[in-house]
Amino acid sequence: xxxxxxxxxxxxxxxxxxxxxxxxxxxxxxxxxxxxxxxxxxxxxxxxxxxxxxxxxxxxxxxxxxxxxxxxxxxxxxxxxxxxxxxxxxxxxxxxxxxxxxxxxxxxxxxxxxxxxxxxxxxxxxxxxxxxxxxxxxxxxxxxxxxxxxxxxxxxxxxxxxxxxxxxxxxxxxxxxxxxxxxxxxxxxxxxxxxxxxxxxxxxxxxxxxxxxxxxxxxxxxxxxxxxxxxxxxxxxxxxxxxxxxxxxxxxxxxxxxxxxxxxxxxxxxxxxxxxxxxxxxx
Ligand SMILES: NC(=O)c1ccc[n+]([C@@H]2O[C@H](COP(=O)([O-])OP(=O)(O)OC[C@H]3O[C@@H](n4cnc5c(N)ncnc54)[C@H](OP(=O)(O)O)[C@@H]3O)[C@@H](O)[C@H]2O)c1
Numbered sequence: 001x002x003x004x005x006x007x008x009x010x011x012x013x014x015x016x017x018x019x020x021x022x023x024x025x026x027x028x029x030x031x032x033x034x035x036x037x038x039x040x041x042x043x044x045x046x047x048x049x050x051x052x053x054x055x056x057x058x059x060x061x062x063x064x065x066x067x068x069x070x071x072x073x074x075x076x077x078x079x080x081x082x083x084x085x086x087x088x089x090x091x092x093x094x095x096x097x098x099x100x101x102x103x104x105x106x107x108x109x110x111x112x113x114x115x116x117x118x119x120x121x122x123x124x125x126x127x128x129x130x131x132x133x134x135x136x137x138x139x140x141x142x143x144x145x146x147x148x149x150x151x152x153x154x155x156x157x158x159x160x161x162x163x164x165x166x167x168x169x170x171x172x173x174x175x176x177x178x179x180x181x182x183x184x185x186x187x188x189x190x191x192x193x194x195x196x197x198x199x200x201x202x203x204x205x206x207x208x209x210x211x212x213x214x215x216x217x218x219x220x221x222x223x224x225x226x227x228x229x230x231x232x233x234x235x236x237x238x239x240x241x242x243x244x245x246x247x248x249x250x251x252x253x254x255x256x257x258x259x260x261x262x263x264x265x266x267x268x269x270x271x272x273x274x275x276x277x278x279x280x281x282x283x
Contacts, residue, residue, distance in 0.1 A: 122150070143165045161187070165190070189230045
C-alpha cells in the first residue's frame with residue numbers, strides 16, 4: 001500500500017511500516033529482507049532493540065535502494081541530553097550502514113518516572129536533533145511516548161516543531177487526549193503495538209466486527225487506526241502475516257462502529273507509561 005502521510009516539513013511518511021522490535025531475536029537479517037520483499041518501505045527500529053546491525057545488513061542484501069526506504073531509529077531514555085544523543089545517532093548510523101536517517105525520535109521523555117531534570121535532558125536531546133536536521137543528516141525529527149505536558153515542556157526551548165509522536169495506540173487504548181493534542185499541533189501520530197501485541201486480537205467485539213467487514217482481525221485493527229489518520233507499524237514474522245498487514249482491503253468503518261470501539265473500557269495495554277513505574281500488561 002503505497003500511500004503516505006505528509007509531515008509538517010513536506011516529507012512523506014508511508015502509512016504502514018514494519019515494526020522490528022524483537023523481529024529478529026537479535027540474530028537474523030533474513031526477516032528484514034522478507035519485510036522488504038513483502039513490500040514494506042518503512043522500517044521502525046531503535047538503539048534499544050539491538051537489531052540495527054541486522055537491519056543494515058538486511059537492507060544491503062535486499063538490493064532495495066536505500067533512498068526507497070523510510071528508516072526510523074530512536075535514542076534510548078538513558079542517552080538523553082545533547083552529547084549522548086549525538087553519539088547515539090552516529091552509532092545508529094554506523095550499525096545501520098547508512099549516512100542518514102529518515103526519522104529520528106526521542107524514545108521516552110524521561111530516563112525514569114522519578115527523574116527531576118528530564119526537561120533539561122530532552123531540551124539537550126532536541127537541540128542535538130535540530131542540528132542534525134539542519135545539517136541534513138536526518139530528514140525529520142520527532143518523539144515517542146511524549147504526552148501533551150512533555151511536548152509543552154519541549155516547546156519551551158524548541159526551534160523546530162516535532163514532526164511525529166509515536167504512541168502506544170490500539171483498540172482498547174486510544175490515548176485520545178494525546179492524539180488530539182498532536183493533531184492540533186500538526187504532529188503526525190504513529191501507533192506502536194497497533195495490534196496490541198496480540199492482546200486485543202481475540203476481543204469478541206473485534207472478532208465480530210472483522211467478520212462483518214470481511215477482513216482479518218489484524219486488518220480490522222489496522223484500518224481502525226488508519227481511518228483516524230494514524231500511521232501504523234505492525235510487527236509480524238511470517239510472509240503471510242506481513243502481507244496481510246500491508247495489503248489491507250479498502251473498508252470504511254461506520255461512525256457507529258468507530259464510536260463503539262473508541263468507547264470500550266481500557267484493555268490490552270502494555271503497562272508502560274512515561275510518568276509511572278511499569279505495571280504488568282493488561283490482558
Ligand atoms: N516507541 C515505543 O516505545 C515502542 C514500543 C513498542 C513497540 N514499538 C514499535 O512498534 C512495533 C509494533 O509493536 P509490537 O511489536 O509491540 O506489537 P504489534 O505489532 O501490535 O503486535 C505484534 C504481534 O502480533 C502478531 N501478529 C502480527 N500480524 C498478525 C496477524 N496478521 N494476525 C495475527 N497475529 C499477528 C505478531 O506475531 P508474529 O511476530 O509471531 O508474526 C506479534 O506477536 C514494534 O515492532 C516496534 O517497532 C515502539
